[in-house]
Amino acid sequence: MKSLGHCHFHIRRGLFELEIKFDLPVSGIMSIYGASGSGKTSLLRAMAGLDFYPGSEFSLNAVNLQKNKLFIPAEQRRVALVFQDLALFPHLNVEQNIRFPTKRIGNTGKCSYQEIIETLDIQSLQRRMPADLSGGEQQRVAIARALMSQPQLLLLDEAMSALDRRNKLKTIAYLRKIHHQFDLPMVVVSHDLEVVTQLCDQLLIINQAGYKFHHSIHQAMLSNDSKSFSAQQLLAVFDTQVVANDELFGLTTVKTSAGTVFVVNGAFDQQQSVRLNIHAKDVSLSLSAPQDSSILNVLAGQVVAIKPSQGFECLVTVQVGKELLMSLISKKSAAKLVLKTAQNVFLQIKTNAITSSV
Incomplete structure (x- = not known):
């Protein structure tokens, strides 16, 4: 598989040590996700050339930026880094x-x-001067300045942590637009799972067991690395295309590449790409097709796995066509339905429970 660059870093800071090796995807937006102190920011700073760690290697577009005795400083790299504090020049x-x-x-x-x-x-x-801007406006100016440096790679370190949810979602939409318009690869560090699942395509998880790269957020949620998230955080992530609009009721019908159809809130342009987040906790199960129900998303599927989680819940993975969705239900509900693998079920998802963004 083609890669944008190769990373092999030996990060040492006092008692902290992290050796990590991975290839940067040639396309898409990659997230680095992990607990505080796991080395995420250190990794970005090393990629940007702000910190030097002996024995490390980093190449971008087949050009070595660090290898053996070679170390290209930050100002000579085509790598831009947007920090949490934005660092606009106040004058x-x-x-x-x-x-x-x-x-x-x-x-x-x-x-x-x-x-x-x-x-x-x-x-x-x-x-206008930076002091006269809102937080969201300052964020966009900082991103614009980074783009003006003509980077081959854009790094963002908790760059949306100070924004309210409205401005955060707007910034996510701007970043996806930038990624597609300028064909610009990005690496994003964020502790905010909504940023990760709405913005990013690939995921590098760093935890106590080490690290693991996943080619999709959805894949990561279904893998053994799902233990990096709480049961309440687990969700399915789908990239879909608009197929129909219901202007009278403010709804849009979208379809995944595998053909699964969802009805979501909001008006989206025809053939527009829409990212869906569907939390497992918002998916209910029924053994028979619901009759006279207000729920618009009812999908037939088959149980492929039942996994108890901490407390009194269990995670049920269901095959719907060629895709997998998760449902987090109580253990009592699982017992009441006598759920078992290979059982046919119906998933029910309220339109209000699906987060959608372009």
């Missing part, structure tokens, strides 16, 4: 902040100033 206005990297690299590159400010909807902010 410069928005346009001056965004154009700041051109002092070093000039104005050439695939990301033009006009394209960047239009993509991030910040044309009206150009003459």
Whole structure:
């Protein structure tokens, strides 16, 4: 499989030590997920060239940035890093902040100033000072400045942690738009699972057992690494296409690549790509097709696994067509239904329970 770059880092800080080796995906947005202190930020800083760890290797687009005695410093790498604190220059206005990297690299590159400010909807902010901006606006300006450095890789370190949910979801939509418009690979560190599941495509999990790369968030949730998440956090992630709109009731019908159909809230453009998050705790099970029900998403499937979780719940994995969904139900409910593998069931999902974003 093709890769954008190769990472092999030996990170040592006092008593902390992490050796990690993986390939950067050539496409998509990758998340690094793990507990505080697991080395996520250290890994990004090493990739950006801000920290040097002997014995490490890092290449990007077949160019070695660190290997043996070779170490290319941060200012000579085509890697941009957006920090949690954003670090805008308070004495410069928005346009001056965004154009700041051109002092070093000039104005050439695939990301033009006009394209960047239009993509991030910040044309009206150009003459304003950072102190006069909202948190979401400051975030977009910091991202714009990073893009102006013409990176081959964009790193984001907890860059949305200070935003409220509304601005966080807006920023996620902007980042996905940037990724597709500029064909820009990204690596995202976030402790916020909603950021990970709404924004990212691949997942690198770092935990006490080591680390593991997953080619999809959905795959990670179904794997043994699911223990990195609480039962309440487990969810299915689907990328879908719009197939129909119901303007009268404000609903949209979408379909996965495998053909599974969902009805979600909101109006999306025809043929638009929509990311769905469906939490296991929001999926109920029935042994027979529900009659006269208000629930619009009813899917027929077959139980493939039943796994007790901590407390009085169990996680049921169900095959629906070519795809897997999870349902978190009480152990009493599982006993009442006498659930067993290979049993036919119906999944019920309220439209309000499905998180959807472009």
